[in-house]
Structures are given as C-alpha cells and as structure tokens.
Amino acid sequence: MTTVETIHDVPVLVCPPEGDRIRGEREALDLIGDAGYRGARWVAVPAERFDEAFFRLSTRVAGDIVQKFVQYRTGLAVVGDISRHTAGSAALRDFVRECNRGRQTWFVADTDELRERLKG
Template sequence: MEIQKLESEGIARVRSDEVIIKDTASMLDFVMSVQYETAYHKIIVDKVAVLEEFFDLKTGLLGDAFQKLVTYQLRMAIVGDFSMYSENFKDYMYESNKGSQVYFVATEEEAVDKLK
C-alpha cells in the first residue's frame, strides 16, 4: 500500500494492488491509519483494494462500512469500473454519488473533483 498526499486538495491517495478492505473492521482500520498518517479526512482508493463482496448489496458489508465513514466524518472515493454490477448496485452508486460521503468514480480526476 502506498499513500500519496495531495496536499493542495487535502486528500490522501492510496494505491494498492491487493485487497486491503476485507470487512467493516479492516475498512475502519484502513481509514483510521490513513487519517493518522496524513491527517486528512478525504481518501481516494482503488476498487481493487476493496473485497469484491462489498459490491454485492446482499452482504450488507457496504452499508455497514460506509456507516462508519459517516460516524467518523470521513469521505471516500473508490476509483474503478463498476459497469458489471447489478442495477440495484448502480442505483445505490447513483444515490451515493449525489451525497457527500462516498463516491464511486471511474477516474482519479473525478474522485478529486467529488472530494474537493
């Protein structure tokens, strides 16, 4: 895992080729570690760093994990391709992207724009 500070934006950009976020506890550990290292409340992470089961709404992992972000006033953008998921997930993604906590975007540039 590599953490880059986008200082002008106050955003932590995390790059990883392996799964870091495996459940709610690991997601909370991840965001708290990033926040501790950078002092930033806004995080960009690649989709490949998130366990695939998070994107299956039936597991409840996504909702539980994102509730923790809201509780701790953290914001996150997940960068990747989400086109292969169910219509229910796409609806969830659409609603989430209209909010102010969690975003699902295709590019890092979109992530920065959302988190500004």
C-alpha cells in the same frame, strides 16, 4: 505504498491497487485510522481492493463499510470501473447513484474524476 496527496486543499489517503482486500468493517477501520493519523479527510481506494461481497448489497458489506466512514466523518472514494458489478444489479446502480449525490462516499472512474469532485 499508501500515500497522502493534497487535492484542492483536501488531504487524501491514496491506496495502491495492490494490498490486502477490504472485506469488511475491520479493514475499513484500519483505513480510517491510518487516514486520521496522517491527517487525511478522504480515503481513495481502488475498486479492485474491495472483496466481491462489497458489490453484492445483500451481504450488507458495502453498507457497513460506508457507515463506518460516515461515523468517523471520513470521505470514501471507490476509484475504478465497477461496470461489471453494476451491469447485473439495479440495486447497486441505485446505491452508487445515491452515494454520488452526497458529499461522503463517491464512486469515481479515476483520480481525474476525484480531483474534479473535490474542487468544490
């Protein structure tokens, strides 16, 4: 069940591992809308909820999804181990590194890392 958890005064919509796959912009907009309705400023999504195409940058799925979150000023945290995806893709490793330098989209190993990043 999707819940809202306040982490360091930041309301976060926390998605469970089970649920519909996030395949593109439509599912991203559903999450953004749910977050807005519930007053959340960030959405934490388990990595396994994303369609495989998300991790292949040539499909542009990741870019489209991230852009929607940026457009609606909602943070996105991809939570979980994505090493099997980054191991074979220098472009994805670079994308993750660049996202993690910013304040809008993060790839984190677990919720503890997300908590630490939201500290400030």
